[in-house]
Amino acid sequence: MADKNTNKPENNGQVADPSRRNFVKNSGIAVGGVAGGALLGGLFTSQFGKKDDKKSSSGADKKPEKRYEEARMFFTRFADFAILEQATERIFPEDKNGPGAIGLGVPYFIDKQLAGPYGNNVKDYRQGPFTNGNGTAADSSLNRGEIIINGLRKMSDESMKRFDAKFDDASEEQQTEILKDFEADKVQLKGISSKAFFKLLRTLTLEGAYCDPLYGGNRDMEGWKMKEYPGSIASYANMIEEKEFIKMDQISLTDYQPK
Amino acid sequence: MAKMLPKTDVVIVGSGWAGGIAAAELSKKGYKVVGLERGKAQVREDFIGSKDELRYDSRKVMFQDLSKETLTIRNTTDEVASPNRSNDTNAINGTDTGGSGVHWNGMVYRWLPTDFEMLSKTVEKYGKDMIPKDMTVQDWGIKYDALEPYYDKFEKATGISGEPDPLRPGQRSSDYPTPPQKETEIIRTFTKAAKELGYHPYRIASANLSEAYTNPDGETINGCVYCAFCEAFGCDFGAKADPIATVLATASKTGNYELRNNAYAVRVVHENGKATGIKYVDTETGEEFIQPADLVVVSGFVFSNTRLMLLSEIGKPYNPKDGTGVIGKNLTAHQRNLTHTRVRGFFDEKKFNRYAGTGALGVTMDDFNVEQLDHTKLDFLHGFCLRTSQRGDRPISNNHVPEGTPSWGPEFKEKSLFYANRRIDVQQQNGALPWRENYMDLDPTYRDVFGDPLLRVTSKFHDQDRNIVKYAHQRSKELLEQMGADYITVPDINEDTEFDKTSLSDHTGGGVIMGENPETSAVNNYSQVWDMDNLFVVGASSFPHLGSSNPTATVGTLAYRATEGMIKVLENGGQLIQDGKETAAAK
Ligand SMILES: Cc1cc2nc3c(=O)[nH]c(=O)nc-3n(C[C@H](O)[C@H](O)[C@H](O)COP(=O)(O)OP(=O)(O)OC[C@H]3O[C@@H](n4cnc5c(N)ncnc54)[C@H](O)[C@@H]3O)c2cc1C
Ligand code: SF4
Numbered sequence: 001m002a003d004k005n006t007n008k009p010e011n012n013g014q015v016a017d018p019s020r021r022n023f024v025k026n027s028g029i030a031v032g033g034v035a036g037g038a039l040l041g042g043l044f045t046s047q048f049g050k051k052d053d054k055k056s057s058s059g060a061d062k063k064p065e066k067r068y069e070e071a072r073m074f075f076t077r078f079a080d081f082a083i084l085e086q087a088t089e090r091i092f093p094e095d096k097n098g099p100g101a102i103g104l105g106v107p108y109f110i111d112k113q114l115a116g117p118y119g120n121n122v123k124d125y126r127q128g129p130f131t132n133g134n135g136t137a138a139d140s141s142l143n144r145g146e147i148i149i150n151g152l153r154k155m156s157d158e159s160m161k162r163f164d165a166k167f168d169d170a171s172e173e174q175q176t177e178i179l180k181d182f183e184a185d186k187v188q189l190k191g192i193s194s195k196a197f198f199k200l201l202r203t204l205t206l207e208g209a210y211c212d213p214l215y216g217g218n219r220d221m222e223g224w225k226m227k228e229y230p231g232s233i234a235s236y237a238n239m240i241e242e243k244e245f246i247k248m249d250q251i252s253l254t255d256y257q258p259k
Numbered sequence: 260m261a262k263m264l265p266k267t268d269v270v271i272v273g274s275g276w277a278g279g280i281a282a283a284e285l286s287k288k289g290y291k292v293v294g295l296e297r298g299k300a301q302v303r304e305d306f307i308g309s310k311d312e313l314r315y316d317s318r319k320v321m322f323q324d325l326s327k328e329t330l331t332i333r334n335t336t337d338e339v340a341s342p343n344r345s346n347d348t349n350a351i352n353g354t355d356t357g358g359s360g361v362h363w364n365g366m367v368y369r370w371l372p373t374d375f376e377m378l379s380k381t382v383e384k385y386g387k388d389m390i391p392k393d394m395t396v397q398d399w400g401i402k403y404d405a406l407e408p409y410y411d412k413f414e415k416a417t418g419i420s421g422e423p424d425p426l427r428p429g430q431r432s433s434d435y436p437t438p439p440q441k442e443t444e445i446i447r448t449f450t451k452a453a454k455e456l457g458y459h460p461y462r463i464a465s466a467n468l469s470e471a472y473t474n475p476d477g478e479t480i481n482g483c484v485y486c487a488f489c490e491a492f493g494c495d496f497g498a499k500a501d502p503i504a505t506v507l508a509t510a511s512k513t514g515n516y517e518l519r520n521n522a523y524a525v526r527v528v529h530e531n532g533k534a535t536g537i538k539y540v541d542t543e544t545g546e547e548f549i550q551p552a553d554l555v556v557v558s559g560f561v562f563s564n565t566r567l568m569l570l571s572e573i574g575k576p577y578n579p580k581d582g583t584g585v586i587g588k589n590l591t592a593h594q595r596n597l598t599h600t601r602v603r604g605f606f607d608e609k610k611f612n613r614y615a616g617t618g619a620l621g622v623t624m625d626d627f628n629v630e631q632l633d634h635t636k637l638d639f640l641h642g643f644c645l646r647t648s649q650r651g652d653r654p655i656s657n658n659h660v661p662e663g664t665p666s667w668g669p670e671f672k673e674k675s676l677f678y679a680n681r682r683i684d685v686q687q688q689n690g691a692l693p694w695r696e697n698y699m700d701l702d703p704t705y706r707d708v709f710g711d712p713l714l715r716v717t718s719k720f721h722d723q724d725r726n727i728v729k730y731a732h733q734r735s736k737e738l739l740e741q742m743g744a745d746y747i748t749v750p751d752i753n754e755d756t757e758f759d760k761t762s763l764s765d766h767t768g769g770g771v772i773m774g775e776n777p778e779t780s781a782v783n784n785y786s787q788v789w790d791m792d793n794l795f796v797v798g799a800s801s802f803p804h805l806g807s808s809n810p811t812a813t814v815g816t817l818a819y820r821a822t823e824g825m826i827k828v829l830e831n832g833g834q835l836i837q838d839g840k841e842t843a844a845a846k
Contacts, residue, residue, distance in 0.1 A: 091667040097676055118318060124345040125329040127705060133332075133341030134760055136348060176668065183667075202667055210654035211313040227679045229614050229654045232310035235484035236615035236651075243444050245610035245680060257308035 069216055070108045074115035074145060082168040083152040084110060088205045090175050098226040099219070106208030109217030110148070113204060119145035132192070137200040140192040144200060151197035154189055155182065212253045221250040232256035261538055261547035267293045268829065270537045270552035272524040272567070275358025276811060277558035277798040277818045279502035279510070280416075283476065284822035286515035290829060293550055294510075295522040295539050297559075298324075298355030303503065306361075306493030312653040316491045321362045323352035327523075327542075328707040330562060332760045334719040336579060336696055341760070342705050342713065348761035349595045350491075352560060356520065357502040359560070359765060360811070364490045364618030364650065365466030365499055367419050368808035369410050372403035372430070373629050374690070377641075377804060385634060391723060393695040394640075395582070395589055397803050400775040400839070401784035406816050407432055413815035414464075417500035418472035418480050421464030426625050440469045440483065445611050445683055446622045449647045452741035458626045463646060465619035466500040476509040487651020489618030499618065522548075524563070525709055527555060527571040527794065534573075534794040540709060554829055557796045558818070561590075564800035565699050565770030566714040574771075574781050574790055579696045579717070585781040586771060587700050589693035590718060591805045593766035596759045597720060597728050597752065598691065601684040602735035604744030605661045613652040613680045621648030627734060628807055629690060639727040641690030643807045645735060647683055654679075661746035685738055687731035691768075691805040694721055699770050718758050728752050766810050768802030773817075776843035783836040785824030786817055792834050797821045 075081040085107045094100035101107065113119055121143045130141040137144050152167075155178055159167040163174050170178075181187055185195035208217030210224065212232070218224060224231050230248040234256070239246050268290040271278045278294060286292045314320055323329075323346070331340035353359030373380045376398050381389055390396060411432050421435040439462035446462075453460040467483040474480070483498040497504055510516035526538040528549055536551035557564050568574055568586045577588035593599060623646035625631065632642050658675040659682060665671050702715035732749050739747045774780025777789035786801050788794040797818050799810050806813065824835050834840055 092672055093669050095669060095672060097673065100672075121345070123324050123326055125325045125342050126344070127342075129704070131339070131341050133344075134348075136345070136761075138345030138347055139341070179667075205667075206658060207313055207317055207655050211317075212311055214311075215313055224654060226676050227654050229652075229679070233486070233615075235486055236612070237441075237484045239612065240443055240485045240615050241441050242612060243447075246612055253308070253311060256310060 070105070072111050074111045074119065075149075079156070079166075080149060080152050081107060081111070083156055084148070086168045086175055087152065087155065087179060087201060088208070090172065090179055091202055091205045092209050099222050101205055101209060103219065104209050104223050105217050105219040106205055109208035109211065109215055110204045112216050113207075114145040114148060119143060135193050135196045137192065137196055140196070142191040147192050147197055147200060148204075150191065151182070151189060151194070151201065154187060154194070155179075158187060214253050221252055224250045261549045263549050263551065266536075266551040266553075267291045268552060269293070269554045269556060269825070270295065270550045271556040271558060272537060272563070273358060273557075273559040273798075274356050274502060274507060274518055275353060275558065275560065275798075276360045276502055276506070276815050277560075278556065279357070279360070279506035280815060280818035281556050281558060281795075281797060281822050281825065282510035282516050282518075283506040284819070285825060286510045286513040287476075288826055289513075290515060292510065292516045293552070294516065294518040295524050295537060295550065296356055296518060296520050297523040297542070298353075298520065300518075300520040301356045301361070301493070301503070303493075303497055306495050309492055309495060310486070310488045312655050315362075315488075316653060317655055319346040319350040319491065321353065321355065321491065321493070322346050322350040323354045326708070329713060330762065331702040331705050331713050331715045332762070333715070333717055334758060334760070336717055339704075340702055340715045340717070343760070343762040349764065351762055351765050351767070352562065356518065357507065360502040361493045362491050363466070363501075363765075363811065364648075364809075366619040366621075366648070366809045367414070367417070367421065367464040367466055367812045368644070368806075369430070370403075370806035370808065370813050371427075371628060371630055374804075374806045375399040375401060375403050375406070377692070381640060389634065389640070391721070393721070394723070395693045395695050396640075397589075397774055397779055399784065399803055400773055400780065400836075403430070406820065409816040409819040410812060412819045413812055416474050416476065416505055417466050417815070418468050418474055419464050419466060419500070420469040422462050424461050424625055425459040426628075426631065435464060437469050437472050440465055440467065440617065440620050441485070443612070443616070443620065443649055445613075445647060445649050446620070448683060448742050449622050449685075449738070452738055453622075453624055456738065456741055458624050460622050460624045463619050463621040463623045463648060465617070467494075467617040467619050468498055468500065474505060476505070478505050478508050480504055483617050485615055485617050485620070485651075487614060487616045487653070489616075490650055523709070524557075524559065524567060525570070525711065527557065527567055527573060529571065529573065529791065529794075532791060534791050554793045554795070554825055556825065557794070558798050560798055561767045561770050561800045562699075562714050564796050564798055566701070568771055568781070568796065569701050569714075570711055573794065574788065576700060577698050579698050582695060585777075585779070587698045588781075589769040589772050589803050590697045590699050590716065591691040591693050591768050591802070592718070592763045593688060593691055593805060594720075594758055595761060595764050597724060597756065598687070598689055598766075599764060600728070600732075600750040600752070601686045602732050602739060602750070603659055603748045604683045604685070604739035604742060605678050605746040605748070606681045606683070606743070607745045609743075610680045611683070613649065613657075613682065616649035616651030618650055619648065620650070621646055623808075627731065637726075637730065639723045639730065641692055641727065641807060643687040643689035643727060643731045645685055645687055645731065645738065647685055652679070659748075662748045683739065683742060683744065685735035687728065687735060688808050689727045689731060690807040692723065693769065693804050694719075716763065718763070720756065720758055722754075725752055725754070725756055766799075766805060768799045768805045768810065771796040771800040772803045773801040774803060776839040778843045783834075783839055784820070785835050786821035787824050787828065787835055789834070789840065792832065793828060795821050795825055
């Protein structure tokens with residue numbers, strides 16, 4: 001299958017004509033009308049003015065940038081975070097296509113999510129009695145942050161018990177074995193099923209791999225590049241009818257949102 | 260003590276399509292209208308630059324805040340219901356100005372003439388025995404031909420882009436206001452295969468407009484740019500017909516409409532069989548108010564409509580044991596783990612531009628819809644449309660892999676990347692018919708933030724529901740084979756497949772249903788409450804069952820008709836369908 005996994009070379013770098021003139025013509029938007037000139041101006045100057053900005057592409061010659069946002073705001077113990085790193089990497093591993101969860105910043109993404117409203121179930125119904133109705137993370141009387149901590153620590157206990165090694169020191173096969181048992185609901189956890197915990201962990205991992213980089217995951221848009229997903233493109237009006245696949249450069253919200 | 264406000268002509272709960280249409284039509288006529296919307300204010304500018312899958316699609320920020328209120332759900336009457344605690348699994352309800360109409364996909368279908376006479380047409384064609392014992396199917400008290408002008412009106416207000424269904428000649432009084440959207444390779448592939456199999460595909464009518472359009476009220480909707488952030492998002496470009504761009508704008512322009520946000524309606528206030536106003540809580544200050552009005556409109560979607568009727572003790576609650584009463588009756592839904600499933604075809608050699616699209620970009624066909632089928636040969640009633648749509652795949656929510664592939668780890672990663680753009684899905688949307696014990700009432704245990712009981716849903720699948728979907732999946736599979744898919748994944752629907760209680764769906768109907776008389780329905784065909792002449796309950800709550808496609812055109816249609824009735828009542832008062840009351844009384 002591997003040989004089919006690349007784009008046709010002739011399509012490389014091909015993008016839809018992004019010129020403002022064409023876009024306006026095709027979209028039927030009257031500039032200054034309902035959508036407003038500010039929108040179009042903002043979108044197009046920032047989106048296409050930064051083409052040569054080498055900082056946002058991932059060349060081999062790139063100097064590693066200092067990432068000030070990568071410090072823990074939710075996890076207090078480093079030991080818990082180390083388990084999270086390994087567990088997410090098993091779910092979404094590095095391979096020939098590109099980086100895995102760790103390389104994409106997924107563990108820091110999860111740390112930020114759990115520190116915020118999602119980790120605290122702010123928009124969920126939280127009145128009791130809790131009956132663990134559908135066995136989802138929201139049905140637990142624990143919040144999502146507590147569920148993740150409890151689950152990770154349980155994974156560590158299992159690893160010590162089975163392999164006499166901390167989870168993050170265990171082999172990849174051993175780590176995978178433990179995750180599979182959690183997924184299959186073979187481990188007892190307090191307050192939630194191990195299956196529901198695993199499901200939450202998997203969901204968070206994929207979110208971190210593919211979210212807009214503004215959340216700290218999908219570092220350098222590498223998740224999108226692997227998937228040939230273009231991101232926040234303003235308009236596909238010029239290419240939507242094409243028969244052949246069109247590979248585009250990625251656009252993040254940093255470049256898309258007008259000031 | 261709730262503070263009494265100065266009286267107005269009309270008070271409307273909700274600012275979605277149903278409430279918005281009522282607001283526009285009444286304020287244009289010169290009536291003073293107050294709208295109450297539980298969610299925050301929002302305008303077009305809020306949607307600009309909002310192409311953020313995590314925030315809008317995964318975290319569902321435009322949907323109802325369940326920390327205040329939710330549903331409780333069970334399958335059968337002997338179970339204890341548990342609350343639907345989060346929007347993670349399936350968000351359903353809109354909140355904020357414009358309601359769900361802001362973050363809908365914009366697929367627009369007219370339901371079939373048979374839908375409105377489901378009971379009599381089935382009996383006429385197949386005899387009484389064809390109807391299963393516990394199926395509470397009934398007629399709507401109005402026929403398609405009488406509703407056609409209102410469908411037309413809704414389509415013109417929204418500028419819908421489409422082409423006629425070849426299997427329904429003569430059912431439209433005019434063409435769609437704008438032509439279909441552009442055609443993609445996915446649409447071409449589906450259309451070709453469907454035609455080769457002898458079917459009649461046509462383009463899904465869309466509220467994502469193919470070109471700029473100005474509606475009869477003078478509101479302009481832009482042409483869609485196929486940006487692929489439609490469902491669960493507001494439109495960045497003002498190109499999706501939504502209540503903010505259309506009916507609410509029209510209402511505001513008159514100077515007669517005042518929309519109050521963060522105003523949570525908690526009761527319909529009434530006295531001596533007459534509605535006198537709405538009691539609501541200002542959620543920013545916690546204060547309670549009563550907004551008195553001559554005419555009261557409840558249009559907060561199925562769940563709020565039913566709950567407000569029950570909490571306000573208007574109409575007789577439905578009793579599933581003996582079938583008496585009406586409020587809460589005939590709950591139906593296009594349910595997420597049954598009707599909303601998809602048959603997925605994976606292609607090794609073909610790559611589509613799946614990342615591009617719009618909410619309603621697609622192709623559909625009615626060759627298996629209720630009127631095209633001979634049900635004596637089948638183990639279900641009603642029928643379904645088959646379609647494919649290209650909404651623009653976003654990477655968090657689209658990680659589909661052929662059957663047998665693990666859902667994480669190295670093989671999952673490799674294949675989810677490989678197949679990301681090599682897929683066509685076929686979806687059926689089928690008629691959902693009502694059952695005696697699928698209904699809504701007030702929950703005995705769980706309460707909302709204001710201390711009121713939550714709405715309890717009791718709903719289970721029957722063989723009919725599963726059979727229709729299983730049959731549709733096989734037809735979808737044949738279509739994908741014709742398209743040349745290398746792997747086809749058919750969802751596993753077996754006799755154990757049950758409503759999974761995660762929540763219902765954005766296509767839900769019933770609770771305050773319309774019909775021919777007050778014994779079998781809560782409202783007449785103007786959505787006027789039989790028992791309270793100056794109270795109108797508008798929206799999908801009126802549906803005695805769900806048709807085989809998306810509901811909103813029918814919601815809009817009934818709302819346009821309802822406002823005609825409201826104007827008559829404001830002018831002359833009284834019950835608009837006196838016959839219905841008399842027939843019931845005579846029995
Ligand atoms: C993601 C999604 C995609 C959809 N796609 C399609 C589609 O493609 N085609 C289609 O036909 N349909 C679609 N729908 C369904 C469509 O959105 C609804 O049918 C339609 O919006 C219903 O309109 P409504 O006015 O009855 O209700 P709503 O839009 O739900 O409006 C009700 C309003 O009332 C307010 N409200 C409720 N209770 C109270 C209260 N107690 N006090 C004050 N305010 C209250 C709510 O906040 C809301 O704003 C979709 C829905 C969703 C969620
Ligand atoms: S796809 Fe079209 S209608 Fe939908 S949000 Fe984008 S521009 Fe608006």
